[in-house]
Amino acid sequence: MPNQLQYETSPYLLQHANNPVDWYPWGEEALNRARDEDKPIIVSIGYSACHWCHVMERESFEKEVVARVMNENFICIKVDREERPDVDAIYMDAVQAMGVQGGWPLNVFLMPDAKPFYGVTYLPPQNWVNLLGNISDAFAEHRDDLARSAEGFATELNLSDAERYGLKEADPLFAPETLDGFYRKVAVKADDEKGGMRRAPKFPMPSIWRFLLRYYAVSGNEGALRQTTLTLDRMALGGIYDQLGGGFARYSTDGEWFAPHFEKMLYDNGQLLTLYAEAYSLTKKPLYKHIVYQTIAFAQRELLSPEGGFYSALDADSEGVEGKFYTFTPAELRETLGTDYSWFADLYTSTDDGNWEHGRSILHRTETDDAFAERMGWSMADLNVRLDAAHIRLMRLRDERVRPGLDDKILCSWNGLMLKGMATAYRVFGEPEFLTLALRLAFFLLRNMRDARNGRLWHTYKNGRARQAGFLDDYAAVIDGLLALYQATFTESWLQEADQLTQYVLTNFVDGNQTDGADDLLYFTDKNGEELIARRKELFDNVIPSSNSMMAENLYTLSLLLDRPAYADRSDRMLGRVQPLVQQNADYLTNWAALFALRTKPTAEVAIVGPDADRFRAELDAAFYPNKVLCGTTGRSELPLLHQRGPVDDQTTVYVCYNRACQLPVTSIDAVWGLLHQVQ
CATH class of the missing domain: 1.50.10.10 (Glycosyltransferase)
Structure with missing residues (x-):
């Protein structure tokens, strides 16, 4: 029977909806049940594209024998870290405070009041079952110790940033x-x-x-x-x-x-x-x-x-295979590319035995197009034609494969x-x-x-x-x-x-x-x-x-x-x-x-007014000048930088200001760049 995750929209949670583990989504129902039944909580956090999350599900959470131990002794909660980054951040901080290297899947053990006392990432199935037994025994026999530990971690999590990092109010130094x-x-x-x-x-x-x-x-x-x-x-x-x-x-x-x-x-x-x-x-x-x-x-x-x-x-x-959709065997490349195989394999560093695992190749380059074309004695136009044809053929082959999950x-x-x-x-x-x-x-x-x-x-x-x-x-x-x-x-x-x-x-x-x-x-x-x-x-x-x-x-x-x-x-x-x-x-x-x-330097406030405002904007954006803000209008505007400003002699006009002090208006892009470079 599906568990409580069947009612969720997260693809990650739905992937676990048919596990024999009695998973709950994060929420009051699960937390109340933990308090009412006085059981510790397992919060297992991951995300849909997480490879090792899938492995742990396959090895442990899909197994009846493992699920039985989890269901009998714990309230089990599954969290999609992408849907609940707030929950993930709190328990990741807690696990790192425990001295554990963080990562996903993140499995955190909580007291019934949701305060954490232990956490791990991926574990093989036997190690996981052994840990479940140890945690269950500790909760029964050393509960006071676990509660004190959980209270300490909760106190640590509630430290303000001022206390944690010694941050104080100060004027920034822009130099x-x-x-x-x-x-x-x-x-x-x-x-x-x-x-x-x-x-x-x-x-x-x-x-x-x-x-x-x-x-x-x-x-x-x-x-x-x-x-x-x-x-x-x-x-x-x-x-x-x-x-x-x-x-x-x-x-x-x-x-x-x-x-x-x-x-x-x-x-x-x-x-x-x-x-x-x-x-x-x-x-x-x-x-x-x-x-x-x-x-x-x-x-x-x-x-x-x-x-x-x-x-x-x-x-x-x-x-079930990592990278299968994106990689190719040498035989696939030869059959698909024919006479183009040799130069393509050279460019993409594919060998006759494959350049990666299981005799497969990852398309990977160390040369730019122009360097490769020069080495081959080809024009860039010739290389582009060859590349386009090869890519089309390989994409056609790839599109026939089973796609990765979305x-x-x-x-x-x-x-x-x-x-x-x-x-x-x-x-x-x-x-x-x-x-x-x-x-x-x-x-x-x-x-x-x-x-x-x-x-x-x-x-x-x-x-x-x-x-x-x-x-x-x-x-x-x-x-x-x-x-x-x-x-x-x-x-x-x-x-x-x-x-x-x-x-x-x-x-x-x-x-x-x-x-x-x-x-x-x-x-x-x-x-x-x-x-x-x-x-x-x-x-x-x-x-x-x-x-x-x-x-x-x-x-x-x-x-x-x-x-x-x-x-x-x-x-x-x-x-x-x-x-x-x-x-x-x-x-x-x-x-x-x-x-x-x-x-560190004044930001240019650039106001563009007139019929060619968009063309002026495009010419200014085409070059790298990050320390500016742009506003503009083809007519009139009440925005502060545009208010009561209009074209000069019916020409599109640019007003450049710094720290609320404006330069004389100009009507050409060259003149705008002249004003900008004076400050840069």
């Missing part, structure tokens, strides 16, 4: 020397041979390279640019990138960007669209343009819902990252299809993932149903995407929507307890949401930037576009509080560091 220090913290850990950071596995970590691009814009440090382009080149040519179909996998298991963990996540690809588009605007590398166009084609083909939102992820596995829930925050990526790609390349996708996505989010009754966002959506009160990262990412969309279109409603969501955040996510180290950093959860054993603030930038760092930049951008000094003041207070932490651990707070880079 080149400060920025140089941040850069050195990152550079010393960067891999200057293979790109990325000097460790394996290698994750894309877009916020690191975004910081280095902004640091380069301020400092002109060629080392920062060289490290960034090395990383972007190696990722784009590596096995972490789907060389046939486009899109990035979550990480490379090795230090070479060669063998990915094959799942594809929306949050990676949304951020990498922004990163590669920005990098192209600086370097004009054709490879980066190819990555943006092909990744958008992948997302449109494989992740786009009929309603305009984007699904969450594709699994690593198909037919996690078809739609997450608000990840779609906000994709909205920013699409809008940025449009701003850089001017491709109308990119704008169409961005507009559809924005309409979808505001129509389907916002509660019309109170203006709050929902976190997740599936099958026409939105649920779970939004978290701070939902607001931060959507606001960021809307601000990019406004600057791409000059449609003021997007700016107004961003401001309304910001006002909701400043009402419902602030720290209002002024007697206990309250600060201007924002809680991850809505004050109207479910009360958990701790209410945390997200500070550290990881594979996704922290929600506080994103909101600090949103507040700064809105302060300029809407003339809201209070927003800038709050952003500065947030920066001042975290600055000592960034100085110590800049490689884990690079999105904060990127905002420090913007604040």
